[in-house]
Amino acid sequence: MHEILDVIFNINTFSAAIRISVPLVFAAIGGVFSERAGIINLGLEGMLLAGAFAGVLGSYLTGNPYIGVLFAIICGAFIGFIFALFTIKFEANHVVAGVGLNILLLGITTWLMQILWGSRGTSVNVTGLNEITIPVLSSIPVLGKLFGSHNILVYLMFIVVIISWIILFKTPFGLRLRVIGEHQEAADTLGIKIRKIQYTSLIFSGILCGLGGAYLSLGHLNWFSMNMSAGRGYMALAANIFGGWNPLGAFGASYLFAYTDALQMRMQALNLNVPNEIIQMIPYILTILVLAGAMIRSRPPAGLGKHYKTNR
Amino acid sequence: MNIIEFRSITKKFGDFIANDKIDLIIKKGEIHCLLGENGAGKTTLMNNLFGLYNPEEGEIFLREKPCKIDNPHKAIELGLGMIHQHFMLIDRLTTTENIIAGEEPLKNGLVDMKKAREQVKQISDNYHLAVKTDEKIENISVGEQQRVEILKVLYRKAEILIFDEPTAVLTPQEVNDLFTTLKELKARGKTIIFITHKLEETMNISDRVTVLRKGKVIGTVNTCDTSPKELARMMVGREVLLNVNKEKCNIGDNVLEVKDLSLTGKHNNLLLKNINISIRKGEIVGIAGVSGNGQLELEECIAGLRKVTSGTIIMNGEDITHIPTGIRRKRGLSHIPSDRLKRGLVSSYDLAKNIILGNQDSFTKNGFLQKKDINEYCKKVMEKFDVRCQSLNDTVDNLSGGNQQKLVIGRELSTDPKFILAAQPTRGVDVGAIEFIHNNLLEMRKKNKAILLISAELEELLSLADRILVIYEGEIVSKKNKYTKEELGLLMAGKKVPKGKMKELEERLRND
Amino acid sequence: ATGGLGDKSFNDAAMEGMKMAKENYAIEYDHAEPSAITEYETYLVQFANSKKYDLIISIGFDQADALTKISERFPKQNFAIIDMVVFNPNVASYVYKEQERGFMVGYASALMTIKTDDVRINEDKLVGVIGGMKIPLIDANIAGFMSGVNYANNGVKAIHSYVNHWADPAKGKELTLSMYEQGADIVWGAAGRSGLGVINAAKEKNFYAIGADSDQGYLAPENVLTNGMKRVDNTVSIAIKDVIDGKFEGKIYSLGLKEDALGYSINLLPEDVIKELEIAKEKIIAGEIVIPATIEEVK
Amino acid sequence: MIKIFKKHENFIYSLTAIVLAFLVGSVLIHLSGFSVIKAYSALFDGAFGNVFNLTQTFMNTIPLIFTGLAVAIGFKSGLFNIGGEGQMYLGAFATAIAAIYLNFLPGYILIPLVLIIGGLAGSIWSFLPGYLKAKTGAHEVVTTIMMNYIGILITSYLLLKYFKENSPIPQTVLIPESARLPELIEYSRLTWAIFIAIFVIIIIDIFFKRTKLGYKIQTVGENRSAAEYAGINSNKMMVLSMMISGFVAGLAGATIVMGVLHRFITNFSPGYGFTGIAVAVLGKNKPWGVLFAAFLFGALQTGGITMQLFAKIPMDLMVVIQGLVILFVAAPILIKKLLRK
Numbered sequence A: 001m002h003e004i005l006d007v008i009f010n011i012n013t014f015s016a017a018i019r020i021s022v023p024l025v026f027a028a029i030g031g032v033f034s035e036r037a038g039i040i041n042l043g044l045e046g047m048l049l050a051g052a053f054a055g056v057l058g059s060y061l062t063g064n065p066y067i068g069v070l071f072a073i074i075c076g077a078f079i080g081f082i083f084a085l086f087t088i089k090f091e092a093n094h095v096v097a098g099v100g101l102n103i104l105l106l107g108i109t110t111w112l113m114q115i116l117w118g119s120r121g122t123s124v125n126v127t128g129l130n131e132i133t134i135p136v137l138s139s140i141p142v143l144g145k146l147f148g149s150h151n152i153l154v155y156l157m158f159i160v161v162i163i164s165w166i167i168l169f170k171t172p173f174g175l176r177l178r179v180i181g182e183h184q185e186a187a188d189t190l191g192i193k194i195r196k197i198q199y200t201s202l203i204f205s206g207i208l209c210g211l212g213g214a215y216l217s218l219g220h221l222n223w224f225s226m227n228m229s230a231g232r233g234y235m236a237l238a239a240n241i242f243g244g245w246n247p248l249g250a251f252g253a254s255y256l257f258a259y260t261d262a263l264q265m266r267m268q269a270l271n272l273n274v275p276n277e278i279i280q281m282i283p284y285i286l287t288i289l290v291l292a293g294a295m296i297r298s299r300p301p302a303g304l305g306k307h308y309k310t311n312r
Numbered sequence B: 001m002n003i004i005e006f007r008s009i010t011k012k013f014g015d016f017i018a019n020d021k022i023d024l025i026i027k028k029g030e031i032h033c034l035l036g037e038n039g040a041g042k043t044t045l046m047n048n049l050f051g052l053y054n055p056e057e058g059e060i061f062l063r064e065k066p067c068k069i070d071n072p073h074k075a076i077e078l079g080l081g082m083i084h085q086h087f088m089l090i091d092r093l094t095t096t097e098n099i100i101a102g103e104e105p106l107k108n109g110l111v112d113m114k115k116a117r118e119q120v121k122q123i124s125d126n127y128h129l130a131v132k133t134d135e136k137i138e139n140i141s142v143g144e145q146q147r148v149e150i151l152k153v154l155y156r157k158a159e160i161l162i163f164d165e166p167t168a169v170l171t172p173q174e175v176n177d178l179f180t181t182l183k184e185l186k187a188r189g190k191t192i193i194f195i196t197h198k199l200e201e202t203m204n205i206s207d208r209v210t211v212l213r214k215g216k217v218i219g220t221v222n223t224c225d226t227s228p229k230e231l232a233r234m235m236v237g238r239e240v241l242l243n244v245n246k247e248k249c250n251i252g253d254n255v256l257e258v259k260d261l262s263l264t265g266k267h268n269n270l271l272l273k274n275i276n277i278s279i280r281k282g283e284i285v286g287i288a289g290v291s292g293n294g295q296l297e298l299e300e301c302i303a304g305l306r307k308v309t310s311g312t313i314i315m316n317g318e319d320i321t322h323i324p325t326g327i328r329r330k331r332g333l334s335h336i337p338s339d340r341l342k343r344g345l346v347s348s349y350d351l352a353k354n355i356i357l358g359n360q361d362s363f364t365k366n367g368f369l370q371k372k373d374i375n376e377y378c379k380k381v382m383e384k385f386d387v388r389c390q391s392l393n394d395t396v397d398n399l400s401g402g403n404q405q406k407l408v409i410g411r412e413l414s415t416d417p418k419f420i421l422a423a424q425p426t427r428g429v430d431v432g433a434i435e436f437i438h439n440n441l442l443e444m445r446k447k448n449k450a451i452l453l454i455s456a457e458l459e460e461l462l463s464l465a466d467r468i469l470v471i472y473e474g475e476i477v478s479k480k481n482k483y484t485k486e487e488l489g490l491l492m493a494g495k496k497v498p499k500g501k502m503k504e505l506e507e508r509l510r511n512d
Numbered sequence C: 001a002t003g004g005l006g007d008k009s010f011n012d013a014a015m016e017g018m019k020m021a022k023e024n025y026a027i028e029y030d031h032a033e034p035s036a037i038t039e040y041e042t043y044l045v046q047f048a049n050s051k052k053y054d055l056i057i058s059i060g061f062d063q064a065d066a067l068t069k070i071s072e073r074f075p076k077q078n079f080a081i082i083d084m085v086v087f088n089p090n091v092a093s094y095v096y097k098e099q100e101r102g103f104m105v106g107y108a109s110a111l112m113t114i115k116t117d118d119v120r121i122n123e124d125k126l127v128g129v130i131g132g133m134k135i136p137l138i139d140a141n142i143a144g145f146m147s148g149v150n151y152a153n154n155g156v157k158a159i160h161s162y163v164n165h166w167a168d169p170a171k172g173k174e175l176t177l178s179m180y181e182q183g184a185d186i187v188w189g190a191a192g193r194s195g196l197g198v199i200n201a202a203k204e205k206n207f208y209a210i211g212a213d214s215d216q217g218y219l220a221p222e223n224v225l226t227n228g229m230k231r232v233d234n235t236v237s238i239a240i241k242d243v244i245d246g247k248f249e250g251k252i253y254s255l256g257l258k259e260d261a262l263g264y265s266i267n268l269l270p271e272d273v274i275k276e277l278e279i280a281k282e283k284i285i286a287g288e289i290v291i292p293a294t295i296e297e298v299k
Numbered sequence D: 001m002i003k004i005f006k007k008h009e010n011f012i013y014s015l016t017a018i019v020l021a022f023l024v025g026s027v028l029i030h031l032s033g034f035s036v037i038k039a040y041s042a043l044f045d046g047a048f049g050n051v052f053n054l055t056q057t058f059m060n061t062i063p064l065i066f067t068g069l070a071v072a073i074g075f076k077s078g079l080f081n082i083g084g085e086g087q088m089y090l091g092a093f094a095t096a097i098a099a100i101y102l103n104f105l106p107g108y109i110l111i112p113l114v115l116i117i118g119g120l121a122g123s124i125w126s127f128l129p130g131y132l133k134a135k136t137g138a139h140e141v142v143t144t145i146m147m148n149y150i151g152i153l154i155t156s157y158l159l160l161k162y163f164k165e166n167s168p169i170p171q172t173v174l175i176p177e178s179a180r181l182p183e184l185i186e187y188s189r190l191t192w193a194i195f196i197a198i199f200v201i202i203i204i205d206i207f208f209k210r211t212k213l214g215y216k217i218q219t220v221g222e223n224r225s226a227a228e229y230a231g232i233n234s235n236k237m238m239v240l241s242m243m244i245s246g247f248v249a250g251l252a253g254a255t256i257v258m259g260v261l262h263r264f265i266t267n268f269s270p271g272y273g274f275t276g277i278a279v280a281v282l283g284k285n286k287p288w289g290v291l292f293a294a295f296l297f298g299a300l301q302t303g304g305i306t307m308q309l310f311a312k313i314p315m316d317l318m319v320v321i322q323g324l325v326i327l328f329v330a331a332p333i334l335i336k337k338l339l340r341k
């Protein structure tokens, strides 16, 4: 029993959870910005994947992983824009557009991989992101272990969580965005430039997913692998909902998924007398229990999924 | 100065012409009333002005210069402000947030909420428009919501204010307050366009009146040169009976009894407090009150859409307090809901599918819906209740508001109910339709049905109800057979009628 | 098969075998990558129907059902299958005694993890193995690994876990790191493309990884201790040669250490360990050591 | 002419969208140095070129019909069931186990019985998300995603622990002949499942168009407040529609086991449950629309095989075209704009 408690409270578990959570957090907050703009985003999965691909491509072409990250950002922004174009301008059903985007991007990345690297499965290895050790912080006992040494995207993630929260709840942009997500017509009558804000928000969403993808391929590993997002986009969507369409909540939910996953990995190796599959289920069962039990009843943005047609 | 001039404005929706070559002049500093039936094109015209719609033809001159106003942002910059017919408020945001969104005071790039609050407070003091600055919209009354809407416009320093049917949801006292505000605005040099269906209000407040019918201008008159009768004729195109004929009826046994009904809300607040009502056969009992005082909750409790906290509801001698809605309907409840689009209709369904909503069981054989029966029945109801549409396969969202309401009423009155719960049955419908609906309700009364009429329209209550209960903050504060309008208004606003005044009022009643 | 091409392991090894054959015997080949189990049959029919091919090779155990049917339907066509048995006269089946290579790398790990003067080795007597998914074929490897560790009988323990995905290298890496944190300094990844994450983790934290199927040493020359070799490339190449030489036989080839189809690669293994391994290998081939194929039996 | 256009407006838009997707696809094919004509003729040939290919197209269509219907049914009550994958696994598993243990029954009893058992297993798996949504408001998107993972793990656990065939493969033994769906054409693996699929389409179509229960479920989806007003228990309806949805997803698994694989094997699905989402929305959540969309996907998938084999064009371009089809079909406004030009 104490073995289990040991892993539950082990600092390493918490620290691993930070690493595991990064792509989820980026994508989940990407989800927040999209859905606060009223656009249901099932395309997170594809956006993550594309970001991962673009990151590796950038690093492959230039040898500089930071340029890879820049590629991922640009790619994310572009896909965010395309998604906005379809869901807003062409009034596509958001769910369909998201699913379509996922399939499209899976196909494109795999296809390009064959052209570029001659393999459907994995790209060549490229230069990944280095860990950065923060001098003072890393020598403090617990905090140092948790936050002392990560690559830049991990630190960026923490910044993004806080900045996103500030943007959403403290800036004019955020206030307008929240108005739009609830009631586009009302936003219109307030003289708010709905389209501009929606597009900006979705592009931002794409950029965040791009960063999440870049973390997978450049931060955590240093190559691209077919379909390497492996369902993280859907988990991120769940985290966005679970977290109440709030960046802090999305972070919390992502971290919970990641923590239970890290826990599950460690418990597998304990040779407990519990079937391995049951241990692997822990993250999923726990999520359901928390969601059903915690009575977190945040409402989705009232205008989510709706199209607003102007008569102009 | 002609502050606004519409020149031959035409707006179409598909083939339907909502505004047909409208010419209209608004003078600076006047209160100009726009009058017209449902669907006459009033809102559409104003939306053209406010940049929400772009007209197909015509020009708008602002301050005697041609202006292309192609979005609300531009309209606001030009000093226009609009208080919309359907409130444009975000329930989950605070009043202040609602007011400042789009034009936020800044501090270091962030929204300066402190300053925002101060500014809102300042304007609200200045114009006597009291609002709680940090309360969420979902927690404030409709009257206060409207004040927020006005503040939104004033905050944006509008010079020209458009009010689209602002009085539909207000008590007489609130209407008076609003009119005071309007006069004050006018005194400070603002120009006001005021849309309403109500002739009396028009006579009261406006300097000039323009009547629209079927998308066309019928005429503009000076208010001092006209009369309600004339305006009504201009609106409808025929003489309208402004009063209903109510015959005496035989009142029978108790049909519905509500005993000590109480309801507490989420935060343990009392929404309804010891409500007692009894309604007999052949009787219309009215519930008067400003919306937001528990009418909706009462309606939902009686309909079985909400669990009561304590108390009993008895229908035809049977305790139905804990019986689900469906069974209540089978035992003879009919319900005209206050929000027809939210509750009473499924807007994506066609007419036939809507006509069986709530009666689906009676049109089912072995689990299958009987299409033929339904269509026949639907046709019959539509004929009887004059629901105008192109075909039974039309979806309801293609019907005009008045026709939608007639559909609901037709459905609910055709099932041979024992008890009719009619909530705001004429909300937002025009004079002609009101007349029709009132006659149908009286018809039901004549057939010995028991009717509970929940309404915010005093005229409606006074002319239809046999008895009126006034509800205020979840409590029945008064129960009488006869009231004057003033008295009702005071009671609805939670004010006691002063002793001396009471005598005078009773005197007047006797003389009536 | 599971994980798909680009795993730098099983599937790529099979492809390698094709290329080898092409070079050595001047053959032509086509290949296809089905994306679902239900598609195997469609592909096999398409290949067989075209009558262009002298040999059709199914890579991966889950093609057995499809191949059984198709080989009956096209009795004149030669087939081969890797990792599973199909009892038809026109099918050559190649199966491996997976536990044998598991044993070798497990034994090697146990011998290595006590050499604490190596910077990549810690004090803990713990080694690990990570499977792609919990399926019998992988479990045979794990069981072999555990037996090998037990055989060393030097107090070293083995832990094991599963990625539950053949192609999620990020998760493979995290799983490896979790083992490393728990004290394991040698981790074997038998997890398709997810296994690439195992090697990446070892490289990053500077401990030992063991590769699978092919020699993955080039991925991290300082950290890939050895590889649990499965010479799918040779097998494929030999199967092709048999057809060319007219020696094709529809029988079952059960391959292991003895045939050199399984084994370990030298990479970073020191002399003394290799010596021990060779002794054990002889004993296995001689039948003196019997290795269980399921984890339950090891326990 | 114009009248005909009006009547089939949506259909024409969808068709144009597909054409457009192929046009964009051809640019990509050309860019990567292949012959467009060769590619598309291989694709067409692979999907419809001969009887065998056609049967393979139909075979690939069947599971998508079921999972697509499952998603569509969820949508009818306003619920987004992403859990088709897990429900299908449970269905397949239960079907295989039941067929193996009930092998003494004659085919005419066994086949319908295990089919229903498969469906019910799917229902059971979808019950919890529906129930939690109704009782606690737990968002079904989150819970169904989690149930997918749990479902796949649990079938794998039960299989390995109790039901595994004696071989290194994670699969059950073959189900008895009597439980297998008869093939329509020898060797095609196109079985009676196609009729079951069409039968289910008809049933679902009638269910939502003609029955009271269907009407009630749909009303909840269209307007929950109105449904409650009409005395419809919306919680009950949501749970029910989730269970029907799960039942149909379970049938996807059952028919694969009974018609194609003849046993349960882990990892058997390439994501039919997820593709079902696209199929449902592409088919506008209408049963016959789902058939059309599933067939399109099945054809692309099957044709892609020939394209890959004989035109040597990577399968992934097929995936790209699938994605484009979905995107373009989702955006009729785009098509309208293009058509007007």
Ligand SMILES: Nc1ncnc2c1ncn2[C@@H]1O[C@H](COP(=O)(O)OP(=O)(O)OP(=O)(O)O)[C@@H](O)[C@H]1O
Residues within 6 Å of the ligand: A311, B013, B016, B018, B036, B037, B038, B039, B040, B041, B042, B043, B044, B045, B085, B400, B401, B428
């Ligand atoms: N967006 C729209 N699309 C199509 N038709 C519309 C639209 N908006 C308004 N209409 C139609 O245009 C006509 C004029 O509507 P409008 O809202 O201007 O009437 P109104 O005079 O304001 O009536 P009410 O008193 O009911 O508010 C109506 O027939 C209405 O149904």
Ligand SMILES: Nc1ncnc2c1ncn2[C@@H]1O[C@H](COP(=O)(O)OP(=O)(O)OP(=O)(O)O)[C@@H](O)[C@H]1O
Residues within 6 Å of the ligand: B016, B037, B038, B039, B040, B397, B398, B399, B400, B401, B402, B403, B404, B429, B430, B433
């Ligand atoms: N959104 C819409 N789209 C298409 N047609 C509409 C729309 N709204 C209204 N219409 C059509 O416009 C016509 C006029 O509607 P309108 O609201 O003006 O009716 P009305 O004359 O005011 O009747 P009522 O008094 O009963 O409301 C109706 O026949 C209706 O079908």
Ligand SMILES: [Mg+2]
Residues within 6 Å of the ligand: B038, B039, B040, B400, B401, B402
């Ligand atoms: Mg109207």
Ligand SMILES: [Mg+2]
Residues within 6 Å of the ligand: B042, B043, B044, B085, B164
């Ligand atoms: Mg209006």
